Amino acid sequence: MKLSRLSLAAIGAGLFIGMSIAPARAQDVPVVAAAADLHFALSEVAKAFSTETQREVRLAFGSSGNFYRQIEQGGPYQMFLSADEQLVFDLAAKALTIDDGALYAVGRLVIVAPHGSPLKIDGRMAGLKQALAGGEIKKFAIANPEHAPYGRRAEEALRHAGLWGKIENRLVLGENASQAAQFALSGGAQGGIIPYSLVLAPSVAKRGTFALIPEEWHAPLRQRMTLLKGAGETARAFYAYMQSVRARAIMRRYGFVLPGEMS
Amino acid sequence: MAKTAPPTGLSVRFKQPRPIALDLAFSVAPGEILALVGPSGSGKSTTLRAIAGLYAPANGSILCNGTVWFDSRLRVDLPARARRVGMVFQSYALFPHLTALENVMEALGDLPAGERCDRARALLSGMHLDGLEERKPAALSGGQQQRVAVARALARRPSVLLLDEPFSAVDRVTRRRLRRELIELRRELSMPVILVTHDLDDVIRLADRMCLLSGGKILQTGSVEEVMARPANATVAELLDLVYEEARPAANARRG
Amino acid sequence: MDWEALWLSLRLGGLTVLLLIPLAIAFGRFLALRSFFGRAVAEAVVALPLVLPPTVLGFYLLVAFGSDSWIGRTYDRFIGQPLVFSFEGLLLASIIVNVPFAVQPIQRAFESIPADLRDAAATCGMSWWRMLHRIELPLAWPGILTGMVLTFAHTLGEFGVVLMVGGNIPGETRTVAIAIYDRVQAFDDQAAGRMAALLLLVSLVAIALSYALSQRIGRRHG
Numbered sequence: 149m150k151l152s153r154l155s156l157a158a159i160g161a162g163l164f165i166g167m168s169i170a171p172a173r174a175q176d177v178p179v180v181a182a183a184a185d186l187h188f189a190l191s192e193v194a195k196a197f198s199t200e201t202q203r204e205v206r207l208a209f210g211s212s213g214n215f216y217r218q219i220e221q222g223g224p225y226q227m228f229l230s231a232d233e234q235l236v237f238d239l240a241a242k243a244l245t246i247d248d249g250a251l252y253a254v255g256r257l258v259i260v261a262p263h264g265s266p267l268k269i270d271g272r273m274a275g276l277k278q279a280l281a282g283g284e285i286k287k288f289a290i291a292n293p294e295h296a297p298y299g300r301r302a303e304e305a306l307r308h309a310g311l312w313g314k315i316e317n318r319l320v321l322g323e324n325a326s327q328a329a330q331f332a333l334s335g336g337a338q339g340g341i342i343p344y345s346l347v348l349a350p351s352v353a354k355r356g357t358f359a360l361i362p363e364e365w366h367a368p369l370r371q372r373m374t375l376l377k378g379a380g381e382t383a384r385a386f387y388a389y390m391q392s393v394r395a396r397a398i399m400r401r402y403g404f405v406l407p408g409e410m411s
Numbered sequence: 412m413a414k415t416a417p418p419t420g421l422s423v424r425f426k427q428p429r430p431i432a433l434d435l436a437f438s439v440a441p442g443e444i445l446a447l448v449g450p451s452g453s454g455k456s457t458t459l460r461a462i463a464g465l466y467a468p469a470n471g472s473i474l475c476n477g478t479v480w481f482d483s484r485l486r487v488d489l490p491a492r493a494r495r496v497g498m499v500f501q502s503y504a505l506f507p508h509l510t511a512l513e514n515v516m517e518a519l520g521d522l523p524a525g526e527r528c529d530r531a532r533a534l535l536s537g538m539h540l541d542g543l544e545e546r547k548p549a550a551l552s553g554g555q556q557q558r559v560a561v562a563r564a565l566a567r568r569p570s571v572l573l574l575d576e577p578f579s580a581v582d583r584v585t586r587r588r589l590r591r592e593l594i595e596l597r598r599e600l601s602m603p604v605i606l607v608t609h610d611l612d613d614v615i616r617l618a619d620r621m622c623l624l625s626g627g628k629i630l631q632t633g634s635v636e637e638v639m640a641r642p643a644n645a646t647v648a649e650l651l652d653l654v655y656e657e658a659r660p661a662a663n664a665r666r667g
Numbered sequence: 668m669d670w671e672a673l674w675l676s677l678r679l680g681g682l683t684v685l686l687l688i689p690l691a692i693a694f695g696r697f698l699a700l701r702s703f704f705g706r707a708v709a710e711a712v713v714a715l716p717l718v719l720p721p722t723v724l725g726f727y728l729l730v731a732f733g734s735d736s737w738i739g740r741t742y743d744r745f746i747g748q749p750l751v752f753s754f755e756g757l758l759l760a761s762i763i764v765n766v767p768f769a770v771q772p773i774q775r776a777f778e779s780i781p782a783d784l785r786d787a788a789a790t791c792g793m794s795w796w797r798m799l800h801r802i803e804l805p806l807a808w809p810g811i812l813t814g815m816v817l818t819f820a821h822t823l824g825e826f827g828v829v830l831m832v833g834g835n836i837p838g839e840t841r842t843v844a845i846a847i848y849d850r851v852q853a854f855d856d857q858a859a860g861r862m863a864a865l866l867l868l869v870s871l872v873a874i875a876l877s878y879a880l881s882q883r884i885g886r887r888h889g
Binding site: 505517566 | 784791793806
């Protein structure tokens with residue numbers, strides 16, 4: 149009993165010492181807050197960035213509204229890529245950013261349905277209208293309009309199509325645009341409205357069919373990024389890299405175009 | 412711990428209305444065995460615990476060999492470990508995870524480490540427990556456990572030895588054997604001994620004097636023969652009678 | 668398999684145990700030995716995290732040490748960064764949330780020590796400290812070990828509180844439980860499945876261990 153007690157104490161002490169060592173905070177590996185629709189696109193950009201510059205960034209994906217709140221409360225992010233540029237302007241007004249940031253993309257919405265769903269997909273939502281009338285839509289997924297820009301635009305598009313009233317109580321709300329996509333395509337719902345950038349990823353595209361929703365049906369998804377106060381060198385380098393030719397090419401492949409750019 | 416004055420024994424006085432009524436006073440001389448007898452609920456165990464320092468009565472005093480152990484007026488209350496008591500509990504209260512030897516050694520904290528082991532062995536040997544030192548209590552019979560408990564109680568060279576129904580947990584045969592051993596042991600005991608029991612047989616065989624307790628009050632006190640032969644009143648006689656029938660053969664044996 | 672998240676979870680679990688268990692021993696012993704007015708209330712407060720929804724816990728923790736709170740602001744002033752969304756904040760939340768898992772088995776272990784053993788220790792002349800480490804701790808040890816195991820396993824699985832107080836910050840507060848959630852959202856079911864299986868295994872081992880240990884307590888005093 150005594151020997152095992154001693155060895156237990158030794159393990160305990162060793163663990164304590166090992167665990168007390170602070171994690172990568174000592175190194176300059178900044179955490180970048182990014183809207184959920186950037187999931188696949190930004191991961192690729194980050195990989196290219198680290199290959200070219202030997203520097204690393206950590207990506208945290210979520211809803212822009214949530215990140216806004218966290219940054220207000222001092223969350224440890226050095227860069228923020230929002231799906232709604234107004235949030236960046238609001239943060240700048242609160243002096244939490246180093247400047248007004250830069251527009252990095254205008255996003256698009258798509259309507260999707262998983263394979264086997266009774267919903268027929270088309271951009272002008274005629275199929276959705278029909279399916280609703282026939283009572284075939286039990287659940288329809290969008291991001292939460294309260295704090296996800298893609299959710300708000302989805303609501304706008306549905307209102308424009310005159311379908312909001314009928315579909316409102318059948319909605320499944322995703323925490324963020326990624327979760328909305330997950331709900332829409334995993335079979336639990338008959339379909340949904342999610343970011344275009346997500347369905348351009350192969351792992352998502354193969355799960356169903358999609359069609360672009362006309363841009364005029366909702367306010368533009370002007371996506372803005374900014375460096376936050378206290379951003380270090382790596383974050384600044386990444387911010388610059390986002391505007392480089394290489395990064396722009398990756399973003400374009402995921403449907404993110406800047407006004408005036410060729411897609 | 413030099414004691415220049417000759418030991419004067421134990422003198423006890425308790426008075427409290429609740430939670431357990433107590434209103435008694437008695438003394439025990441060095442080397443004398445006093446039996447506290449009475450039905451359950453009469454306050455005998457409480458009295459014993461109070462002497463040990465495990466319970467503080469509302470009013471009273473305890474004087475042992477000239478030292479004040481407890482005095483409610485002077486607000487003195489020595490904790491149990493500061494009083495040199497040896498106590499044998501009804502359940503023996505042996506530490507279940509320690510061997511017999513280790514159990515006794517725990518009471519020898521005053522001694523330097525080297526001596527502790529030897530003295531503990533000697534004590535166990537004195538209780539006829541040779542060869543059983545490394546056994547844990549679960550591997551000992553009831554009678555053996557009781558003897559370890561006694562060895563442990565004596566280890567500190569206590570100023571008072573307290574025995575709380577020490578034979579109640581064993582069968583009749585073992586009880587008689589243990590009683591005989593205790594009778595032998597008492598020759599070497601120079602301190603006051605208090606024996607709490609509800610068995611008159613124990614009283615007749617072991618004790619010099621007895622106190623009959625009921626409802627926290629002493630109904631009669633005196634030498635065993637006195638109390639047995641001349642009960643003070645009907646209540647006493649009744650209480651004695653309850654167990655006298657059982658003990659009659661033993662009583663005759665003692666006289667004869 | 669997100670190794671960084673796994674390491675984070677192990678660190679969080681290990682440090683929670685290391686910091687919480689000594690406190691739980693002291694408090695569990697106190698609750699076991701003393702009956703005082705309001706003891707039932709104290710025990711109810713200890714048990715609260717068991718019944719409260721994690722979001723309620725998370726909400727009150729945010730109120731208590733979010734950046735609007737006195738604690739949060741003081742911490743920020745001295746350390747230079749906020750308590751929420753940091754590993755340290757998560758550790759604090761984890762300690763609070765795990766109180767019942769640590770205190771209850773330890774309290775029960777101390778309660779199961781017969782009272783007359785302590786009396787015997789006192790009449791043997793043992794000091795309080797000697798009685799604690801020679802008699803009480805060895806006898807309560809199976810319960811203490813149970814508390815450690817349950818706390819560790821529960822910390823690994825904690826989700827709601829971690830998400831609210833920690834966010835989902837890779838390398839800082841993204842534990843395995845959060846990482847699973849994260850991977851599912853990224854349509855990476857394989858990685859999610861691997862990590863989920865690992866957590867399932869850890870939970871099973873923890874339950875089995877704690878059952879085996881409580882049988883030991885029973886045998887010792889039975």
